[in-house]
Amino acid sequence: MSDESVLPLARPMIGVSGKTGSWRLQRPLYDSSKCIKCRLCWLYCPDSTIDINEGSADFITINYDYCKGCGICSNVCPTKAITMAPEG
Amino acid sequence: MGVALKTLTGNYAVATAVKLARVNVISAYPITPQTTIVEKLAEMVELGELKADMIRVESEHSALAAVYGAASGGARAFTATSSHGLLYMHEMLWWVAGSRIPVVMAVVTRTIGPPWNIWTDHSDVMDQRDTGWLITFTENNQETLDETIKLFRITEDERVFLPGIVTLDAFILSHTTEPVDVPDQSLVDAFLPPRKQPYVFRAGEPIIMGNIPRDLKWNMMMREDIDKAMERAKKVIEEADLLWGKLVGRRYGGLTECYRCEDAKHFIIGVGAWVGDMREAVDYLREKLGLRVGLIKIRYFRPFPREDIIKWLNNAMSAVVFDRSVSPSAGGPIFVEVLASLASAGVRTPVRGVIAGLAGVDVTPEDIANAVLTSVSEAEELGTFKQSVLWFYGGE
Ligand code: SF4
Ligand code: SF4
Numbered sequence: 001m002s003d004e005s006v007l008p009l010a011r012p013m014i015g016v017s018g019k020t021g022s023w024r025l026q027r028p029l030y031d032s033s034k035c036i037k038c039r040l041c042w043l044y045c046p047d048s049t050i051d052i053n054e055g056s057a058d059f060i061t062i063n064y065d066y067c068k069g070c071g072i073c074s075n076v077c078p079t080k081a082i083t084m085a086p087e088g
Numbered sequence: 089m090g091v092a093l094k095t096l097t098g099n100y101a102v103a104t105a106v107k108l109a110r111v112n113v114i115s116a117y118p119i120t121p122q123t124t125i126v127e128k129l130a131e132m133v134e135l136g137e138l139k140a141d142m143i144r145v146e147s148e149h150s151a152l153a154a155v156y157g158a159a160s161g162g163a164r165a166f167t168a169t170s171s172h173g174l175l176y177m178h179e180m181l182w183w184v185a186g187s188r189i190p191v192v193m194a195v196v197t198r199t200i201g202p203p204w205n206i207w208t209d210h211s212d213v214m215d216q217r218d219t220g221w222l223i224t225f226t227e228n229n230q231e232t233l234d235e236t237i238k239l240f241r242i243t244e245d246e247r248v249f250l251p252g253i254v255t256l257d258a259f260i261l262s263h264t265t266e267p268v269d270v271p272d273q274s275l276v277d278a279f280l281p282p283r284k285q286p287y288v289f290r291a292g293e294p295i296i297m298g299n300i301p302r303d304l305k306w307n308m309m310m311r312e313d314i315d316k317a318m319e320r321a322k323k324v325i326e327e328a329d330l331l332w333g334k335l336v337g338r339r340y341g342g343l344t345e346c347y348r349c350e351d352a353k354h355f356i357i358g359v360g361a362w363v364g365d366m367r368e369a370v371d372y373l374r375e376k377l378g379l380r381v382g383l384i385k386i387r388y389f390r391p392f393p394r395e396d397i398i399k400w401l402n403n404a405m406s407a408v409v410f411d412r413s414v415s416p417s418a419g420g421p422i423f424v425e426v427l428a429s430l431a432s433a434g435v436r437t438p439v440r441g442v443i444a445g446l447a448g449v450d451v452t453p454e455d456i457a458n459a460v461l462t463s464v465s466e467a468e469e470l471g472t473f474k475q476s477v478l479w480f481y482g483g484e
Contacts, residue, residue, distance in 0.1 A: 006312075
């Protein structure tokens with residue numbers, strides 16, 4: 001990067017804005033028995049809070065520290081392996 | 089000496105320059121009178137003469153977005169547009185400049201509607217003057233070709249890192265054929281170093297551009313940095329003119345050229361194709377009427393040549409600024425900036441702003457000479473102008 005310019009750049013970091021999962025009204029619940037490993041939830045999650053676990057019984061893990069409960073993963077899941085439940 | 093004389097329209101001169109600059113990515117949407125620039129480039133790509141990707145898009149907003157994306161990824165990228173197309177792109181101009189990504193765009197200046205009109209005036213490009221793009225006006229097809237090539241070097245200089253616009257007047261240059269010296273590829277390669285830019289987006293190296301900063305002062309500092317880079321560009325433009333002059337034997341001056349200014353007491357100021365007509369007017373006023381008139385051709389409107397204007401007008405008796413666009417109730421933009429430059433240095437030379445040639449209304453060398461003659465007589469008699477802004481239709 002250049003030393004001459006003041007640039008509108010940032011490096012992405014985990015949790016730079018705090019634990020955004022505290023906003024969540026609905027919690028995505030994953031049922032691995034229905035999962036066909038298509039990765040759509042991983043691709044569509046706007047906060048990148050879904051990790052893929054290659055070769056494990058649970059193909060995905062949802063990080064509830066940062067999942068904001070938007071429901072997009074549940075909406076795109078072709079087999080309804082992710083459902084939304086109200087937070088307590 | 090490594091050049092070949094060809095007959096080219098202004099639009100083909102731009103396309104030839106873009107090819108010589110070895111551009112990697114081109115994207116554009118057709119609009120008269122720009123269309124033949126990218127048509128020609130598409131043909132060059134199709135024939136394998138230019139190894140570049142041509143991205144077809146559904147609008148000018150997308151054209152600049154595509155070019156911006158490619159340039160962010162490290163490509164030398166180009167687009168061209170006119171008039172309403174440029175206005176549709178306007179938001180993306182801010183994004184490109186704000187991200188400090190060098191890009192070159194040709195603007196074939198054309199009137200903005202309503203009513204519909206395809207002829208030249210400078211309203212479209214003047215509407216971009218606060219975006220942070222360099223803006224150069226060209227007088228003939230040779231200068232259009234030369235300045236397009238230079239703009240790649242200037243915008244990619246680390247002291248600048250801003251995008252740039254090269255303008256040519258609709259039809260008067262864009263569709264008029266003139267003899268143009270086309271430099272050898274080897275000369276252009278010697279002039280243009282490999283592309284530089286402040287950062288490159290690469291897969292696997294995540295960076296975020298444009299996030300809200302924690303402290304809003306950083307945001308303001310980025311605007312100030314664009315202002316400083318624009319000031320630094322003045323020197324870079326002069327260096328490019330010098331180097332290009334050494335390679336091809338043509339120099340234009342840096343931000344301005346002063347024609348017959350040595351002993352001038354009265355000055356004409358203008359930009360773009362009608363500067364050619366202004367030269368004729370100066371010759372006529374000097375040779376037939378014995379008036380000591382000089383012409384300041386503004387080659388770069390951004391950065392604005394404040395220092396040159398002050399230097400030439402410091403001891404002048406009067407100046408007449410011709411604007412081919414207007415900011416209603418404020419006068420022509422060049423007029424306003426000339427006045428501001430003089431005021432910043434305490435220079436009190438009387439300046440008249442003439443608004444003419446809007447909507448493509450023809451203005452001849454005789455019209456220009458008449459308008460200047462009236463102003464010169466008034467300034468000599470009164471030492472001031474009774475009316476500072478004049479709407480001038482010519483032909484009387
Ligand atoms: S609910 Fe929204 S934020 Fe949470 S994992 Fe699903 S897509 Fe991501
Ligand atoms: S979208 Fe559904 S099926 Fe596809 S990987 Fe995610 S949870 Fe499994």
